[in-house]
Amino acid sequence: MPRLSSGFVPKKAHRKSRGGCLRCKTKKVKCDEIQPTCGYCSTRKLSCEYPQNSSSASRSPSSTSSPNQDSEEVNFNDALMQIPTWLVPPAFASSGQLSPLDHDLLHHYRSSSWEIFAIREDAAVHTIHRDFVPQASLSHPYLLHAILSIAASHSNMLRPSKQMERQTLVYRQKTFQGYTKALQNITAENYESILVTGMFLSALIPPPGLEDSDEEHLQWLYSVLKTNEGLTFLASLRWGQGIEKLSVYPLFCRELRTLPPPPPPTVHSSVEDPNLCTLVGRIGTTPDHPNPPPTYQRRSTPSTPLFLPPRLMVVLESLVSPTTTGPIDMHRNALVPVFQALSPIFLSLYYYHLNQDFRVRIFVLTSFLMPDFLDLVKTREPRALTLTAWWFALAGLFPRGWWIGSRVTRVVEAIGRVVRSKGDAQTVEAIKGAEKIVETLESVGREEAARSVFEDWDGMDWDDGPRRAGEWEFEQLLDLSV
Known part of the structure; x- marks a missing residue:
């Protein structure tokens, strides 16, 4: 029996390869499809070529870049990496x-x-x-x-x-x-x-x-505001009939904690006027507990003054003050509820700073906006735009929100130009507060931007807020223990 040469390799049983190299196809052997050289060609030290349109060839570790080649490391956790369809x-x-x-x-x-x-x-x-x-x-x-x-x-x-x-x-x-x-x-x-x-x-x-x-x-x-109006309607379908039982309810709750009442002293003495408080409440007061009733233990709480920056309080007083001469402002019913919805946002920011409760209240503010207010935004009513600018500036304090991004600055700037051309002196002064937040956010950062909200607010020390909140929470615990 003739002796086999050293270059001879026994041929094994195989099936036809559909995506192998050209040589394996010619020899009609099963190709393991390793690139750049398959096992058949590598063993026989033969040149190995693949069809240019082959989309099913597999990659072996040897096909990746060697230590001597300049190539980026493949990151299989990168969602942008193109994964072969097979x-x-x-x-x-x-x-x-x-x-x-x-x-x-x-x-x-x-x-x-x-x-x-x-x-x-x-x-x-x-x-x-x-x-x-x-x-x-x-x-x-x-x-x-x-x-x-x-x-x-x-x-x-x-x-x-x-x-x-x-x-x-x-x-x-x-x-x-x-x-x-x-x-x-x-x-x-x-x-x-x-x-x-x-x-x-x-x-x-x-x-x-x-x-x-x-x-x-x-x-x-x-x-954006109009789209959220539809979301408000959808949530209202189940809000009082067990929305808290839904799996997705944590995404739609309106508050995470009960807030302490506004600290003394109040910004303007006229805010404590009983007639003014009654008028504001009659127009539509933001509920003490915005979440559905089953999510908390209902307690009766006395009416408290709104907690708003001085610039916004001046605009509010011009809307509801009983001493105002002339006809009642035709936009009062649409504007006042937005002031009331903003009040707990400022309370949360003062007492607990940039915490999660503040984020939630910012996120859900649009659910308090009524169609009449959105109509004012559409027609570029200066006071409606100013309130929207304050909300948008506070939303810029979010650590996330890529779909808004740097447009916070552009929107507030655009509103500022409209207000200065159409608004009165009080509204022009009020828009400056929102612009200050945005400017501080860009130049210094979120913490300082939040602090700047209270800089011209008499009696409101940014660093004193958490201490006051702690004292109030301690008092609540004592009341429960009695």
Whole structure:
């Protein structure tokens, strides 16, 4: 029997390779598809070439850059990395099979984008955003397209791409189409998904560029407020009938803690006028406990003066003071409730600084805005714009909120120019407070910007707020022990 040469390699049983190198295809052997040299060619020290259009060839560790090559390390946790389609297992939603891009953006939302909306450092809130929402989206196309649009927009912000920019618009259009249809048939099964989608809609409104006109920024601001009006209506469907029992309720609660009453001294003695307090209350007072009744132990509390910066208090007094001569201000009923909704925000900021309760109250302020007030914003009424500027400036103190970003400055600047051209002296003075917050935020930071709110507020020491809150909480504990 002839002796085998050293170059001879026994041929093993095989099946035909469909994505192998050209040599293995010619030899009709199964290729292990390792690149740049497969096992067959490597053993025989032969040149190895793959078809240029081969999309199924696998990569081996030897195909990555060697220590002597200049190449970035591959990060498989990067949602922007293009994963070969053959590595992505098929997944299906109610809208059909997810594409590889859908997979990538869904992963990007779960790993990064959801954190932008988690205004509370709470495990339940994190679980809802990170786990519940993506899972629920597979059964509700409008919610799926909403979070895919958000993830695409966030991804495009991190790494600009024309493709991702276009895809953001595609997902956004599908969101509004599906959402509009779902609103026509709200059921117990889809209510939570509709509610969460409504919360995301304001982030889907295309923001203007920083170089765009004041009018475009004001129109965008109005669109954001108008979108939240629909969310308020949706929440009202269950607000008094057990909304706190929903899985997503932690995203919609209006307060995290009961606030102490305003500290003495009050800013203006006229605020303590019983007639003025009665008038303000009759117009529509913000409830002492904004959350649904079952979430707290109801206690009767005496009426307390509103807690507002001096500049805003002057504007409020001009609206409701009984000594004002002439006809009653025609916009009073639309404006006063917004002053009242702002009051606990300033209380929370003073007593507990930039805590989570403050963030929640900022986030839900739009749920207190009535259609009449939104109409005033649309028509550029100076006082309505000034109140909106204060809210927007305070929202800039959020550590998150990428869809707003530097537009806080542009919106407040745009409002300031309108107020100075159309408003009276009191309103022009009031807008300066919002502008000061934004200027301090840009030049120094959030903590100093928050402190600046109380700098011209007689008797309100920023550092003294937490001490006063602690004393009040201690008194409450003593009352409970009696």
